[in-house]
Amino acid sequence: MIRARWASLLLLLPTVPASAQVMPWIEANRARILADYVELLTIPNVAGDIPNIRRNADHIVGMMRARGLSPRLLETGDPSAAPAVYGEWLVPGATRTLVLYAHYDGQPVAPEDWKSGPPFTPVLRSERMDKGGEVLELPSESAAIRPEWRLYARSASDDKAGVMAIIAAVDALKAAGKRPSFNLKIFLEGEEEAGSPNLAAMLAKHRELLRSDGWVIFDGPDHPSGAGQVVLGVxxxxxxxxxxxxxxxxxxxxxxxxxxxxxxxxxxxxxxxxxxxxxxxxxxxxxxxxxxxxxxERKAVEAVPSVDDRLREDLGLAATEGDGRSLxxxxxxxxxxxxxxxxxxxxxxxxxxxxxxxxxxxxxxxxxxxxxxxxxxxxxxxxxxxxxxxxxxxxxxxxxxxxxxxxxxxxGSGYNAERTSLDAPLATSVIAATRDHGATVILPTMGGSLPLFVLRETLAVPSVGLALANHDNNQHAEDENLRLGHLWRAIDVAAAVMTMR
Amino acid sequence: MIRARWASLLLLLPTVPASAQVMPWIEANRARILADYVELLTIPNVAGDIPNIRRNADHIVGMMRARGLSPRLLETGDPSAAPAVYGEWLVPGATRTLVLYAHYDGQPVAPEDWKSGPPFTPVLRSERMDKGGEVLELPSESAAIRPEWRLYARSASDDKAGVMAIIAAVDALKAAGKRPSFNLKIFLEGEEEAGSPNLAAMLAKHRELLRSDGWVIFDGPDHPSGAGQVVLGVxxxxxxxxxxxxxxxxxxxxxxxxxxxxxxxxxxxxxxxxxxxxxxxxxxxxxxxxxxxxxxERKAVEAVPSVDDRLREDLGLAATEGDGRSLxxxxxxxxxxxxxxxxxxxxxxxxxxxxxxxxxxxxxxxxxxxxxxxxxxxxxxxxxxxxxxxxxxxxxxxxxxxxxxxxxxxxGSGYNAERTSLDAPLATSVIAATRDHGATVILPTMGGSLPLFVLRETLAVPSVGLALANHDNNQHAEDENLRLGHLWRAIDVAAAVMTMR
Incomplete structure (x- = not known):
């Protein structure tokens, strides 16, 4: 049913704007984007720490308001639940509506284990710390910034990077005088790392506001080969x-x-x-x-480039589980x-x-x-x-x-797996739009989890994920970090999605 | 060889003083003893924490000096080793020399796990905390003190209780105008809980000073039946x-x-x-x-009163290991x-x-x-x-x-087991002297460990242990405690040993 509806919409689409070429703008504005991002990362965001979670939500509302995205907090009514942050960029005449998703909460932290520095005091380093990366001052000029630099902080990659990519892509489109090719809605969850215990209630309560033809999820690490991944399932x-x-x-x-x-x-x-x-x-x-x-799907899995040997070498593993089968x-x-x-x-x-x-x-x-x-x-x-x-x-x-x-x-409050067919129009559209922006690996199911099942159950929409953070990001652990080149790429990919056919 | 020498000494002994009846003096002085003990327990004593270990040693030297015990610190020469505290009460005409041993260091602490209070802030309670024991002020009058009260602190039982028992027993004898029935030497170790890594070197270096006919060890919990234990081995x-x-x-x-x-x-x-x-x-x-x-020895083990059922009930255990065999x-x-x-x-x-x-x-x-x-x-x-x-x-x-x-x-630096024969004169003598003071269980080997093997190897002397702390003392764990009635008994037993035939 979903598939048929989507397909018919595609047929009805007017000519949409060509994919924006926003990388030059991103490169010229790296210092400012980085400064904004550091500010966001200093606000503690451990899932369940509601007072601080609300500080994050309020800060993101401020960022969205400055961009004219009509932000608001979505609540479930339960004071112990985290709010979601909602924003929108409605395009007159658009015949499609898509929701872009990221989450602004993070995993718990054991500060005594963090070698780079306290988890909510972002530290910029010249490369990965265990490879000798040294602490750097925040640069004031964009030209000086190297892609191999790393920003260390809880949620630097998982998943405030998704939040920042979406917001900066809006800036990039506006700077280029472009607009999205669909009614753009933004939904930023605040308790994904707690297992999204209230997501179903949240979606049900705000069903009308969130009405769309599909969701695109910005979360997760890229393929260890360095390629961004289009993820059909979790x-x-x-x-x-x-x-x-x-x-x-x-x-x-x-x-x-x-x-x-x-x-x-x-x-x-x-x-x-x-x-x-x-x-x-x-x-x-x-x-x-x-x-x-x-x-x-099986062929897609077989087509994923093998990095098992390189990973074993990098991780110091002489052998892996599964009787020799691939990751x-x-x-x-x-x-x-x-x-x-x-x-x-x-x-x-x-x-x-x-x-x-x-x-x-x-x-x-x-x-x-x-x-x-x-x-x-x-x-x-x-x-x-x-x-x-x-x-x-x-x-x-x-x-x-x-x-x-x-x-x-x-x-805990768990959720089931979800998978969108490789043949679904949303999948086809995202794959086509992001291929030239570095997202070249297609995964029927990624290893990590996102509550996409809840989207299907509650809103009856398909979803496609984009996993763009560096794979060696220490996600969920101490010394989480984001490679800056990966942040710029994520913004570029977000802009490509916003303007996709 | 040891046995023969000891036996001949026994034959040659002059009439020695009858066992001192010191319990009335102990009861009259409970408040003062308790205040002294609390002061000793406030000094952190984690084995290996050398600066604090030395503060303990200096404090104990002061306590011994006040009692005329000619105290001194024994060193190995290694600055990372803990000193032992030595004292003596030499008796003109005595034909025997015995060393009384205890240790003043304690196990590591995880302060966040201590429910009673910080491990080095002694807290007096009206009974065992998990049975509702409430916090009490330190009493100024001895008459008010109840035997079921508990003192909570690291080493309250293991083994500053041994240190305090020996020192208070010296007070008790002096108050009664008595003296030991042998040349009394006191040796208080400072790194027993670290596995006594330097004990052999210490004993070898001070061999002459420590020359004796045997050691009596004050350490360990009583039998769960409440009886004090004479321990022939560890x-x-x-x-x-x-x-x-x-x-x-x-x-x-x-x-x-x-x-x-x-x-x-x-x-x-x-x-x-x-x-x-x-x-x-x-x-x-x-x-x-x-x-x-x-x-x-096997018969002695069989004669130990069975408390397995009571222990299982107290500890909340439906079953124990060892296929039904006794503790x-x-x-x-x-x-x-x-x-x-x-x-x-x-x-x-x-x-x-x-x-x-x-x-x-x-x-x-x-x-x-x-x-x-x-x-x-x-x-x-x-x-x-x-x-x-x-x-x-x-x-x-x-x-x-x-x-x-x-x-x-x-x-770590370990040591072997040691066992003194039930037929050895030192064993016979200690068993006879302490039987009427509550030490009625005879154990060929106790479950815990003491470096008695080192005594045998280095000084060629036998040793007998007295285990007198309450068995439910949380020794080695959080909320370690000593039942006060057990402290008074330990002092009484120490006085009985000092005056034994």
Whole structure:
């Protein structure tokens, strides 16, 4: 239905403006764009930190107002939910409406792990820090700025880069006297890194305002070859917090060792049971629901340039999982990842104790056919199969005395995978418009996640993603960074999309 | 040789003073003793923190000087080593010399985990905190002090309680006009919790000063039944820091998950391989060197009152390891304990990353026949057997590219187990003297560790331990505490030992 409607619209389109050539303007204005961007990055944006999230939203509203984009905050009505920032550039006579999406919130930070500097004090470096990049002053002249420079800060790449690319592309079009080839709506989410818990409610509430023919998503890293990526789909994701219990108080490992059960050892055994040595998930039925790729999608995956050897070399890996299969092929499958484990302390703070609790952070990635609730259920059944009583909260003392092995499993608000067909007009249009601007890799599904499923479910629109940040950006971790050449390209691509046929 | 010499000394002994009845004096002076003790506990004493360790040593020298114990600091000559505090009370005509030992250093602290208050701000509570114990002012009158009160601070029980018991017992004897039944030497170690890395050098250097017929060790918790314990032996111990490596920088779990090896999962698998489900260590040869208990020792273990059911109830454990065998029996065996694990973050700080490193802290406990170097070698061979290249330092980039699985294994300075025969005169003497003062459980080997092996190796003397702190003291962990009734008993027992036949 979507496809037919889009196709008929294409047939009705008047002649639209040719793609704007905005790179010269971008290059002439690099210093100013960079200064604006640094200002945006200094506002802490950890998802869920609502007071600071609102400071970001207000700042972005100010940036949009200065560009005449009629900005406003969209709310769900729930004061604990982050607002989205909405703006628009309506074009008289336009027969299409598209929404450009980015998100302005970021992943949590562990400041003590940041070597470059505090996560919300942006630092400019002459190249990647671990390759010797030195700290630079913010330049006042555009000519001095080198593409290999890196800007270090939380969300420098994920995903304030998307926000900045869209806003600067508007500047570039205006400077060139151009306008978009469709009614342009901008939707900037404020809680993507928290799993978009309120996105469905937000979209449903503002359904009329957000009416469109499709969404283009600016988020994610480029291909390790350096090519920008057009992404037709994303994996779904659901986070799971897991806790295993030992004695109610920490015990001296000498006086009680090899008598009291050790939750760190129990957690290790449980995690080890979840995957085999080749990295295949051993949870029963984990791969059962998967909808296979079409022939055309499979060929697209095979056409992705192989960078596995280079990546292994760069990352210091002598071998990778999946029995020799390529990265591009493996991310078409559901996964189970251990994002963190913790029990008592190690290193200088390590002590000879039996810990009281051992915790793990897991994330499950989903592909087409998987359902996030069902996937967690499979995991719970697996944990039960290992002998555990599974609870969704900490056990009571009575429960501890009753069950020898207790696991608390708390799933976050997840969402399913989404994929737009390679044959869909929106896909065809974006691929054609961005090919000459550096986005040459076509991925049926990227490894990361975006709540595109929610768009399909709530608004019945297709979506296409553009992944343009440097792949070595430390996204989600300490020392996140953006290569400046990649920022300029992202702006250029955003302008190309805004003026696409 | 030792045994014969000691026995002949016993035959030659003149009539020695009867055991002093000092409890009335202790009870009348509880407020003053408590105030002195709180002052000692406010000085941070994490093993290895040499400036603060020296502040402790100087403070204790002051306490001993006030009691006429001719104190001095013993040094090894290495400025990075902690001094020991030495004092003495020589008795004209005495034919025996004994050394009383305690240690004034403490385990590391993670202040954020302490619920009672900062670890070096002692807090007095009306009972155990998790049973509702409320904060109390330090009392000015002894009569008001209740035995069930608890003093919370690092080393409140382990082992400044030993230091305080010895010093207060000297006060008690002097107040009663008594003197020890032997030349009394006091040796207070300052790096026991660091594994006593310099103890052998210290003892060798001060061999003449420390010449004695035996050592009595004040350290360790009482039996969970509440009875004080005479401990004939201790397990040896060696700490092992283990690190497993993933990619050199943290990776987004979506874009690289199920391709890049995950060190948290690798560590889990490795740890799980080290023990079976019943808690038996699966490292080849782990139990091979063990010297079995004698019949008399085995009977002593069987005579230890069983508190397993009560402990399980108190600790919230539905089951324990060792296939149903008792705590007293299990601590006669070598063990492998996971004291802590850490990779990236969990809970609120958890992120969807593939971590770069996963770390574990292990401790191996040893019994008679084990050797700490050999036991670590067995563990290293086990890790190699799981497919790892084992290094004693972090890998280079070239090594990461060469070996798919790399583990760094760093063993601390460990020591072996030690056991004094139940038939030894020192054992007989201590058992007889302390039986009526609450030390009624006789343990051939306690679960915890003390460097008594070093005493035997360096000075060729036997040793007997007295373990008197409350067993639920959170020793080595957050919220360490001492029950005040146990402090008074420890002083009483120390006085009984000083005047034993």
């Amino acid at each position: 994996r779904g994701v659901v986070g799971v917090d897991l806790a295993i219990y030992g004695p109610v108080r920490p015990l001296h490992s000498g006086h009680y060792g090899n008598w009291a059960p050790n939750p760190a050892m129990m957690l290790s055994r449980l995690l080890a049971s979840m995957k085999d040595e080749k990295g295949r998930v051993a949870v029963a039925g984990f791969y059962d629901d998967v909808v296979p790729l079409t022939d055309r 591009a092929a493996l991310i078409q499958e559901p996964s189970l990842n251990v994002g963190g484990i913790r029990s008592a302390d190690v290193g200088e703070s390590g002590r000879n104790v039996i810990p009281t609790i051992a915790e793990a952070r897991l994330d499950l990635r989903l592909v087409m056919g998987n359902d996030h609730v069902r996937q967690v259920q499979k995991l719970v059944r697996h944990i039960e199969g290992q002998g555990y009583k599974v609870l969704d909260r900490a056990p009571t003392m009575a429960e501890r005395r009753q069950w020898p092995m207790i696991a608390t499993v708390k799933a | 397990r040896g111990v060696v700490g092992v820091d283990l690190a497993i490596y993933g990619p050199v920088r943290p990776l987004h779990s979506g874009h690289y998950g199920n391709w890049a090896p995950n060190p948290a999962m690798m560590l889990s698998r490795l740890l799980a391989s080290m023990k079976d489900e019943k808690g038996r260590v699966a490292v080849a040869g782990f139990y091979d060197d063990v010297v079995p208990l004698t019949d008399r 007293a029996a299990l601590i006669q065996e070598p063990s492998l304990n996971v004291g802590g694990i850490r990779s990236a973050d969990v809970g609120e700080s958890g992120r969807n990353v593939i971590p770069t490193i996963a770390e574990a802290r292990l401790d191996l406990r040893l019994v008679m026949g084990n050797d700490h170097v050999r036991q670590v070698q067995k563990l290293v061979r086990h890790i190699e057997g799981q497919g790892y290249k084992v290094l004693d330092r972090a890998p280079t980039m070239a090594e990461r590219r060469q070996w798919p699985m790399i583990a760094t294994v760093k063993a």
